[in-house]
Structures are given as C-alpha cells and as structure tokens.
Amino acid sequence: MAKAKRRPAVRSRDAAYRRGRAEGLALGKADGHWQGLCEYIVRKAAPVPVKRPIHMLYVTTGKGFPYSPLDDGIIATLKEIAERVTVAVPSDDIAVIAARERPDLLLALDGMHLALDKVHAVNALGIRTAIWFTDDPYYTDITSGIAPHYYHVFTLERNCVPFYAERGCARVSYLPLGVFHGAYRPRNSDRSIRGEICFIGTAYWNRVDLFNRLLPLIAHRRLYVSGMWWDRLAEFGRWKPFIDLGKWMEPLPTSERYNAHKIVINSHRAHDDDTFNQNSAMITAVSPNPRTFEISASATLQLTDCRDDIAQHYVSGEEIVTYDSPEDLAAKAEYYLEHEEERRNIALRSLYRTLRDHTYVSRLNQLIDLTMNG
Structure with missing residues (x-):
C-alpha cells in the first residue's frame, strides 16, 4: 500500500518546530555562555566576608521605602562581617538599648529621624557614634545640623567633607555608598x-x-x-x-x-x-x-x-x-x-x-x- 503523503499543515508545524528548536538552542547557548562568564567573575572578584570581633548597633533610617532596601542591605552585610549586630529604629529608646547591650559602635544611616538627644546619650556612655549620609549634597541645610553630634561623619559626596569640617566635625570621611551584591548581581532576565x-x-x-x-x-x-x-x-x-x-x-x-x-x-x-x-x-x-x-x-x-x-x-x-x-x-x-x-x-x-x-x-x-x- 502506498505511503500517504504528509499534509501541508503537518509539514508546516514540523518546520516551525525545527526552527523554534534551533533558535531556542542558540539563545540558550548564548545566555548560558554569558551567565558562565559573569559567574566566573563573581567568584573571582567578590570579597569573602570575615567576621570581626565587634558588636554593632545599627539604627535604620526609619523612612521606609526607598530607604528600607539600603537598611536591609547594610544589616545583612553587618551580620556577615560583625560577630554581633543589634538593630534599632529611630523611635526606639536608643540610650537604653546602648546601655544594656554595650555595643562597640553605633551606626546611623541618614539620621534625619533620629533625635539628637538620643545620640548625645550614647556618646555619654563612651560608645562611638557614626553617621553615613546617603543624599549629600542635596539636603545639607538639614544634615549640617546633625553631623556635629556624631563622633565620625561619613558622606558619599567628596565636596561635603570640608563643608562638615568647617561646621565643627572633627572626623569626616568620604565614603560612597557602593552596592549590596545580594540585590544587584548578574541575572538571566526573562x-x-x-x-x-x-x-x-x-x-x-x-x-x-x-x-x-x-x-x-x-x-x-x-x-x-x-x-x-x-x-x-x-x-x-x-x-x-x-x-x-x-x-x-x-x-x-x-x-x-x-x-x-x-x-x-x-x-x-x-x-x-x-x-x-x-x-x-x-x-x-x-x-x-x-x-x-x-x-x-x-x-x-x-x-x-x-x-x-x-x-x-x-x-x-x-x-x-x-x-x-x-x-x-x-x-x-x-x-x-x-x-x-x-x-x-x-x-x-x-x-x-x-x-x-x-x-x-x-x-x-x-x-x-x-x-x-x-
């Protein structure tokens, strides 16, 4: 019995399948190669966190989004590099927490919602305080009044270093914010x-x-x-x-x-x-x-x-x-x-x-x- 000819619709579907498969394989190979290159660099360059014998008291911005991801990234990183991390929000009784926990260092991010009397109380306990400003120089009318109350001031804007020094800050350092690698990294996007x-x-x-x-x-x-x-x-x-x-x-x-x-x-x-x-x-x-x-x-x-x-x-x-x-x-x-x-x-x-x-x-x-x- 003669073999039946395949219908045009079937042949068309088969051809479409072969084209799709070939294109998919090529795209998958290209994506895999790129992701492999990126992963090689990640493994080669990313720093290996080492825990330090230090207790950090971290005070969040208290501002919510879009600042909360900065808080989250810093907290996660501190837990990788410090033996102990205590987290507080600006509305907490920071002085009581500091007196009870005796951290080596208090770090506040932004600091606009943290009352200065709480900072003074921690300073009085002999605990060093640091603030890291995230939006310099755009809100320096506000931050200029906050900075002098901390032991060490960090700013992501180099031009703000002399600005804070002129306002009585004895220790001011330029420190760009950088990146939290747990959030920003190579990804195979859809x-x-x-x-x-x-x-x-x-x-x-x-x-x-x-x-x-x-x-x-x-x-x-x-x-x-x-x-x-x-x-x-x-x-x-x-x-x-x-x-x-x-x-x-x-x-x-x-x-x-x-x-x-x-x-x-x-x-x-x-x-x-x-x-x-x-x-x-x-x-x-x-x-x-x-x-x-x-x-x-x-x-x-x-x-x-x-x-x-x-x-x-x-x-x-x-x-x-x-x-x-x-x-x-x-x-x-x-x-x-x-x-x-x-x-x-x-x-x-x-x-x-x-x-x-x-x-x-x-x-x-x-x-x-x-x-x-x-």
Missing part, C-alpha cells in the same frame, strides 16, 4: 522584558531636559524608562508606550531590568534644583551616585554623565562610558549596540571592578576601621 536601552529613576528637571533631546535620537531602539514624574516630558504622549510611569522599583526588579538591557543610562541629580533640594550652600556634586555601582554590579554597559570622582572608581572607556551631551549619549549608544563584543567586555570589566572594590562588605569594613581606629 526574555519578555529584554530590550536595548534602559533608564530607571525620578524625572528631576535636569533629566527631563536630557530626555526631551535624547528620545527622538534613540526612539528607533527598544527602550524602557521607569520612575516618577515622567509625564513632565514635553511630548509625553508620544513616548508614553515605553514609560512605566509613577513607579518606585525595588532592588530585585531593578536589577532584573538592568540585566535585561544592553545599555543602562545613568544621569545624576543637579545640585541646584531648588524645587526639591535643600542645599542653600550650593555645594556642587562631584561624586558618583549609588546607581553607578548598582548598574555596574548588574553586568551591563553603563552610559553615565561625567562627574569628576568617577575616575577614582572606574576607568573611562574600559569599565564605564561617559557622555557629555544627549547627542554624545545617543551616538555612543548606537556604537555599542552595533559592537556587541566591545559592549560586553566593558560590562564584564565593570562587574569585576565593582565586586572587587565597591560592595557593602568593602565599604562597611572601611567605616569600622576609620571609626574605631580614629
């Missing part, structure tokens, strides 16, 4: 959210000006923008389809988005935006923001506006790429999207540098050393 260019952050006016000029130059690319107030854009209706408006993103989905895009843009806040800042001293900002380290820890290419201190942390053109105008940004984005090997090599070098030098493990060890030995 293909449904993958794209080419990403920006996550609040639409401060300097960023609105940047994107008003930038978006027409990169709109042919697969874009993703997320954050508050992006309806300020001059042509918001035109760009609305790829804007996730009014959203504060937790670290995990932020890292997933960074990993899902080939290029992530970083744009620093302006020091002189008087609609939000409380910086009447008009201290200029020269140091990198925390996003600089978070993006780099996520194994993607970062395009950032240039601040003087970035060169202290990354080698431009090798570990990070800077831009000086919307047109320059667009041109460099085009270049690196067309030169995949160069893009990936920079991203990998940036990942290595970040894990080697800029994690919370490194930062908190520096903070403890400077406070306890100063």
Whole structure:
C-alpha cells in the first residue's frame, strides 16, 4: 500500500518546530555562555566576608521605602562581617538599648529621624557614634545640623567633607555608598522584558531636559524608562508606550531590568534644583551616585554623565562610558549596540571592578576601621 503523503499543515508545524528548536538552542547557548562568564567573575572578584570581633548597633533610617532596601542591605552585610549586630529604629529608646547591650559602635544611616538627644546619650556612655549620609549634597541645610553630634561623619559626596569640617566635625570621611551584591548581581532576565536601552529613576528637571533631546535620537531602539514624574516630558504622549510611569522599583526588579538591557543610562541629580533640594550652600556634586555601582554590579554597559570622582572608581572607556551631551549619549549608544563584543567586555570589566572594590562588605569594613581606629 502506498505511503500517504504528509499534509501541508503537518509539514508546516514540523518546520516551525525545527526552527523554534534551533533558535531556542542558540539563545540558550548564548545566555548560558554569558551567565558562565559573569559567574566566573563573581567568584573571582567578590570579597569573602570575615567576621570581626565587634558588636554593632545599627539604627535604620526609619523612612521606609526607598530607604528600607539600603537598611536591609547594610544589616545583612553587618551580620556577615560583625560577630554581633543589634538593630534599632529611630523611635526606639536608643540610650537604653546602648546601655544594656554595650555595643562597640553605633551606626546611623541618614539620621534625619533620629533625635539628637538620643545620640548625645550614647556618646555619654563612651560608645562611638557614626553617621553615613546617603543624599549629600542635596539636603545639607538639614544634615549640617546633625553631623556635629556624631563622633565620625561619613558622606558619599567628596565636596561635603570640608563643608562638615568647617561646621565643627572633627572626623569626616568620604565614603560612597557602593552596592549590596545580594540585590544587584548578574541575572538571566526573562526574555519578555529584554530590550536595548534602559533608564530607571525620578524625572528631576535636569533629566527631563536630557530626555526631551535624547528620545527622538534613540526612539528607533527598544527602550524602557521607569520612575516618577515622567509625564513632565514635553511630548509625553508620544513616548508614553515605553514609560512605566509613577513607579518606585525595588532592588530585585531593578536589577532584573538592568540585566535585561544592553545599555543602562545613568544621569545624576543637579545640585541646584531648588524645587526639591535643600542645599542653600550650593555645594556642587562631584561624586558618583549609588546607581553607578548598582548598574555596574548588574553586568551591563553603563552610559553615565561625567562627574569628576568617577575616575577614582572606574576607568573611562574600559569599565564605564561617559557622555557629555544627549547627542554624545545617543551616538555612543548606537556604537555599542552595533559592537556587541566591545559592549560586553566593558560590562564584564565593570562587574569585576565593582565586586572587587565597591560592595557593602568593602565599604562597611572601611567605616569600622576609620571609626574605631580614629
């Protein structure tokens, strides 16, 4: 009996299956290779936490989101590097806790919700106190009144070091925030959210000006923008389809988005935006923001506006790429999207540098050393 011919619909399904299988295997192989490279760097560069014989009393910001992820990351890291950690919130009776627990060091993050009389009481117990300011120089009208009450002041803005010293702070150190590697790390993001260019952050006016000029130059690319107030854009209706408006993103989905895009843009806040800042001293900002380290820890290419201190942390053109105008940004984005090997090599070098030098493990060890030995 003659063998029946296969129907066209069956042949079409079989061909589609073979194409899908071949494409899936190729994509899986490429993803696996990339994840393998990233994991090799993570294992090679990430610091190994060593517990120190110290008892830390950590006082959270008390501000909730978006500060709570910073608190969570610092607490988790302190538990890796300190033999004992006691956690308190600003509303607690800090003096009673300190008198009972006798920590070696009290560390407060931000400190705006922590009453100064509680700090004085801990100082009176002979316990060293440190504060780490997370938003300098944007709220220095407030922090200038807080800083002198602590034994040691840490600021993520280098230009604030002399500012606090002039206000009577005997010990002031520049300490960028860095990154909590437990949250920001290489990830195999879902293909449904993958794209080419990403920006996550609040639409401060300097960023609105940047994107008003930038978006027409990169709109042919697969874009993703997320954050508050992006309806300020001059042509918001035109760009609305790829804007996730009014959203504060937790670290995990932020890292997933960074990993899902080939290029992530970083744009620093302006020091002189008087609609939000409380910086009447008009201290200029020269140091990198925390996003600089978070993006780099996520194994993607970062395009950032240039601040003087970035060169202290990354080698431009090798570990990070800077831009000086919307047109320059667009041109460099085009270049690196067309030169995949160069893009990936920079991203990998940036990942290595970040894990080697800029994690919370490194930062908190520096903070403890400077406070306890100063």
